[in-house]
Amino acid sequence: MCLSNTKDKVCTDLNYRVLYSAYKNQYDIVKPPAVILPDSSVVFLILNTEKCVDTPVELWVRDADGKPAYNADGTPKIVVSVRNSCGIIVFDVNGAKGPNKYGYDAFGVSVWSSRIGQPYWAVYGTNSLFSILSGGKLKYNTNK
Numbered sequence: 001m002c003l004s005n006t007k008d009k010v011c012t013d014l015n016y017r018v019l020y021s022a023y024k025n026q027y028d029i030v031k032p033p034a035v036i037l038p039d040s041s042v043v044f045l046i047l048n049t050e051k052c053v054d055t056p057v058e059l060w061v062r063d064a065d066g067k068p069a070y071n072a073d074g075t076p077k078i079v080v081s082v083r084n085s086c087g088i089i090v091f092d093v094n095g096a097k098g099p100n101k102y103g104y105d106a107f108g109v110s111v112w113s114s115r116i117g118q119p120y121w122a123v124y125g126t127n128s129l130f131s132i133l134s135g136g137k138l139k140y141n142t143n144k
Contacts, residue, residue: 002032014042016096020123021103021140023066028102028123030090040097044090052086052113066123081120085110088119091129103128103140 002011014034017027035043049055061069061077069077092106099105103125110119118126128139 002034019101021125022123026066042092042095046088
């Protein structure tokens with residue numbers, strides 16, 4: 001088990017980038033707390049800021065490449081959404097070893113107080129994970 005303050009090298013090496021499944025050159029950072037499994041796969045436990053409570057959140061609208069969209073006056077396009085997830089569980093089947101792409105070797109699911117499922121933002125490879133678990137194939141974007 002690697003807590004967020006663990007200084008062991010095996011744990012400090014678990015702070016790395018993972019390519020989002022839907023956008024070019026857009027990354028997430030994963031870091032402990034995490035559990036390293038016997039086969040070297042890693043399960044990251046991420047607590048969301050909403051902490052299971054309805055929370056209005058301002059979100060940037062993004063274009064097809066994941067870059068922020070702007071209004072004609074140059075201000076960022078913002079939407080407000082009510083979020084209430086508790087956290088995200090990220091599975092990386094080969095740990096820090098590459099390629100580190102959501103939907104290919106890393107997968108994330110959101111946790112709510114009453115269920116587990118697709119995160120609000122479809123960039124964590126959850127569709128690919130659900131396909132694999134039901135006997136299907138990987139479904140990932142080949143972002144570079």
